[in-house]
Amino acid sequence: EVQLVDSGGGLVQPGGSLRLSCAASGFTFSSYSMSWVRQAPGKGLEWVSYISSSGSTIYYTDSVKGRFTISRDNAKNSLYLQMNSLRAEDTAVYYCARVSGSSGYYFFWGQGTLVTVSS
Amino acid sequence: EIVLTQSPATLSLSPGERATLSCRTSQSVSSYLAWYQQKPGQAPRLLIYDASNRATGIPVRFSGSGSGTDFTLTISSLEPEDFAVYYCQQRYNWPPETFGQGTKVEVK
Numbered sequence: 095e096v097q098l099v100d101s102g103g104g105l106v107q108p109g110g111s112l113r114l115s116c117a118a119s120g121f122t123f124s125s126y127s128m129s130w131v132r133q134a135p136g137k138g139l140e141w142v143s144y145i146s147s148s149g150s151t152i153y154y155t156d157s158v159k160g161r162f163t164i165s166r167d168n169a170k171n172s173l174y175l176q177m178n179s180l181r182a183e184d185t186a187v188y189y190c191a192r193v194s195g196s197s198g199y200y201f202f203w204g205q206g207t208l209v210t211v212s213s
Numbered sequence: 214e215i216v217l218t219q220s221p222a223t224l225s226l227s228p229g230e231r232a233t234l235s236c237r238t239s240q241s242v243s244s245y246l247a248w249y250q251q252k253p254g255q256a257p258r259l260l261i262y263d264a265s266n267r268a269t270g271i272p273v274r275f276s277g278s279g280s281g282t283d284f285t286l287t288i289s290s291l292e293p294e295d296f297a298v299y300y301c302q303q304r305y306n307w308p309p310e311t312f313g314q315g316t317k318v319e320v321k
Contacts, residue, residue, distance in 0.1 A: 138300060138312055139249075139251075139257065139302075139315075140312065141308075141311070141312070144308065153308040153309075154308075155308070155309050156309075189257075194262075197245065197262060197263060197304065198304040198307075198310070199247045199259055199262045199304060200247075200249075200257070200259060200302075201268060203257060203258075204256065205256055
């Protein structure tokens with residue numbers, strides 16, 4: 095059974111940092127690209143970042159470029175999102191999601207982890 | 214960036230009624246469009262991909278249609294568990310991949 099478990103969220107002050115993790119199981123993690131998608135309270139879904147299966151290709155949405163870093167450790171079946179210089183507008187539930195092989199849709203999602211940026 | 218516009222924002226219907234949700238894209242996405250369902254406190258769930266293909270385990274009352282810029286998600290007869298928020302997503306021209314703002318299907 096495919097499982098994605100998000101962790102690492104919490105309360106952080108503006109300008110602070112946080113590292114999110116996503117532990118994967120039930121599939122060959124190293125064969126799949128992964129993404130982070132976030133959802134601000136009461137708002138819609140927003141794609142944040144993408145990393146290819148090998149980690150060689152990475153993309154970010156414009157609002158997080160230069161502040162967030164996506165990475166993965168295929169030996170540990172884990173995906174990460176290092177978030178620096180956090181802003182109030184980064185407050186959201188962050189989901190990791192597995193990218194389907196060909197079409198790129200999200201068949202599997204983590205349960206989400208809440209990041210709150212507030213003083 | 215391709216913008217997805219969903220309508221209506223809210224759909225008020227009774228169980229057993231038919232629901233028709235629309236998603237329009239600012240430029241053609243061919244058939245590279247998906248629909249997700251999200252219930253409060255839960256992660257989204259993929260319903261439809263490539264505009265008209267049901268994901269594994271999705272009931273047949275959910276169907277998708279359209280291509281180019283106009284897409285429709287139809288729920289033929291609403292069950293109590295179908296009241297939720299629905300999002301469309303395009304993955305034709307990315308990054309960035311984009312989502313619609315959502316349609317809430319609520320009990321009338």
